[in-house]
Amino acid sequence: MAPTLVYPVTAMEKFDVTPSPAPAAGQPRALPLTFYDLVFWAIPPVQRLFFYDRADLLDVSDFTLGELPRFRDSLAAALHHFYPLAGKLTCELVHEEGAAPPEVVFSDGDSVPLTVAVSGDDFRDLAGDHARDTARLRALLPALPQHGGSSRSHSQQGVLAVQITVFPRAGVCIGTTVHHAVADGSSYAHFLRTWATAHRLGPERSGAVAVDVPPPLFDRGVVRDDARLREAFLRDHLALGTAGRGGGERLCDWDLSRRPGVVFATFRFTEKRLRALGRRAEAETSARCSPYALACGAAWAGIVRASPPVPANYFGNCLGLCRVAHHAKRGELTAVAASAAIWRAIEGLAEAGSVFRGARGWVRWVREYASARAVTVAGSPKLGLYAAADFGGAWGRPAKVEIASVERTGALALAESGRDGDGGIEVGLALPRAEMETFRAFYLDLLASLDLD
Template identity: 30%
Template sequence: MQDHQYYLECTKHKTRQDLLLLVESCGLCRVAVSEICGSILSSMAQTSSVRVLDSFHVSPPPGSVPTTSVPLSSFDLLWFPLRHVERLFFYKFPHPTSHFIETTLPLLKQSLSLTLQRFYPYSANIMCPQPPGKPYIRYIDGHDFIDFAVAESAADFDHVVADYPRDVKLLHPCVPRLRSAHVNEDGVRVLPVIAFQVTVFPNTGICIGSTYCHAIGDGQSFMQLMRSWTSVYRSVGDLSCLDENSRPLFNRDVMKGPGGDMESDLYNIYRQWLSSCGENSTSTQDLAADKVRATFVLSRAGAERLKHLVTAADDKHQCHISTFVVTCALMWVCLIKSKEIVTNNSSHDDKDKFYHFIFSFDCRNLLGFSIPTTYFGNCIIPGCISIKKSEAIGENGIIFVAKALGQRIKAMGSDWTDNGAKSFEEMTKGQFIGVAGSPKLRVYDTDFGWGRACKVELTHIDYDGATSMTEGRDGQGGIEAALALNNHQMDEFVTIFEQSLKLLSV
């Protein structure tokens, strides 16, 4: 048998599927195929070194925003303990690094600075006083800023943005580091909000990476910033390109608290987090050496087929059926089945054990009062479902899970406070498989003038086993889901995913 180096040399521009076909054509067994592909992909990942070229502080223009404080709402409190959100936008950029530094970087910094006049909370800090004090956003003119780094990568851009499984660590050098929290002289914990890093892949691509604290706002709020920044960049710094009616609304008075036990639970979450020294995603965690990351695409036609199957099974019309719902069901069932295989769990004794799933529920239109689309902050709460193993891996597991998820979403829509409280209660039961992101965010529409993003990734899911979800990058109504698993489970997941689509005629 020829050695791994031969395969590496002759396949360095191939996809994982090409690699599989090549080695299988040599008559190798599945284990050998997996080992060789792992060796190839590992070797390719070794070229992913990133060199930081420069770093800057970016803030609103001096005097453009007065020193200001903004309270957080009770809906923001839930998100303090969560890992910071890490989102990467990749673009084709066929220019050398020198071209980027000379012609692109100055306008990127200037346009971000101008955009922060409207979105100054991102250049502020979150102040966390000890109870009974409540957290708030504070911006000090001439003092606060965003960290903005510029780096260069030697990695193969096409490999980095591929869908096939590749080393999970490949993307993380593009993720900016957010400054650590500190405690000031008054005993108030001070949290930086966001950091950016632009990574250039010479002559091939560019990545705009962001890391931000979820307590500042949800995905809708972050995408308000990104859409405005891209508009100002494309207009070469002309702020008249921004619609006056699209100004972010920071007034928390429009967000009436949930009241009762749920509001008390939210403040308890904040107090408990603060009492544990405010530990969250600012702490680093090693990624497993054998972990790989992949993206799975469900076409619009496939999603419609799945929705039709669930609708046919929902004779009492109790479910909210959407592309998001059926995609979550498909991914979750494939995850359960792949986990059961890799753990060699063939016993039927635990058929009644539960798997727990958590998702974010947008309650903007369900609070009983009007929330402007420009509201800046968190307007999402967690929803949870629990499914028995036997139900998930059964013949109609995907349809069963989709119905359960659709029923929970519909129930939360009719009484979100009651069902939100139930979700908090269920969150104490054990470990969850979660989903991050949403196709509603339209992340692929983010265009600085280099064209639509060619890939958008959420890398914080690599640590906790969650799935991320975005709209399809082709704009044809499909959906993308990404996740990180160890090599063995990923191989099983890919097989089960493809088999499921065939069995469902998707």
């Protein structure tokens, strides 16, 4: 098979967007990472792509002269409330002066890099559901800035980066990269809603953003840590040698970008299909699964069949880690059995004390998941990212949202269905092309077997 042609993406302008107005003097400038944050401190950042149809934009100058100022100003207005996203994150635990817990620090003048680029690639093809070469999507994503430490300071990393890529006479893609240790999916969606609201209101009404979207709360005191998990996680990170000290090797087992021919595709489970799958699951297992469990279970079963055998099949979801193991031969795991196993694990979380059962092992679990190439989950249909990214006016909601970073984390990218109002769930995933074809065949066979009446 001939290699996929990757069209060049050319950066046209670069800006440093600072919070405007600057955060109030009384706002905390340093936020220590909680034990929840530390679980995700060493994993790759989360990268999302938002595709907007805009055939009326003739070229990149049409965007930079007409649309860019409002995007830049609204981003600055959103950063006024979410100023830690313009700050810097500690990248190491051990330093010449000893150990120090990681934190996010904001200093006056800190900013978020914003890149404006132009691409000659096929916009509609990139925004489709079919298998696309991940190298084409990678070109639309910004990198987090690195800040080297001096002899008296730790090395640091930026927290958020944004790239807007214009496809003349076709559309625009907004790519964001955010460090997972600073913001989970809910916090990211909160920021995105704030940015989009500021854009819709315009600069003359930017002060009213907090009326429509409540500001974030940075008080770390609301996170109770009676079990002293933060200390335990810091010890684990030190023992595992993360953050540039040779401990990332096992995490790299998730990284498909090192393998040739990796593609990204989206599979849609409409509400009608999920109901049919739910009826089958209840009939065969007595489990009344949620749509989330059904979509994840079907994808889990498909990946197990498509992928080469691995030492173990673990499935992790929730920000406090929850894992599911189902012992079956690679060709025998069904969508129904996988969905029921996931749903029973979710139901079990309602038991008192179950959420933190085994929590001391979360940091180590992440390494084990990676080395076993476990199936994990990124995003959630409950985040409502299609609605959160509604910039109003000629932009509206994006035509497609992708979590492109699942190429590096091996996760299922879940989102609410953004098309046709079918109330379903989108599942995006990255696999080598041959494995993707096997997964697609499983998906089509599953749909054909469902009673949709």
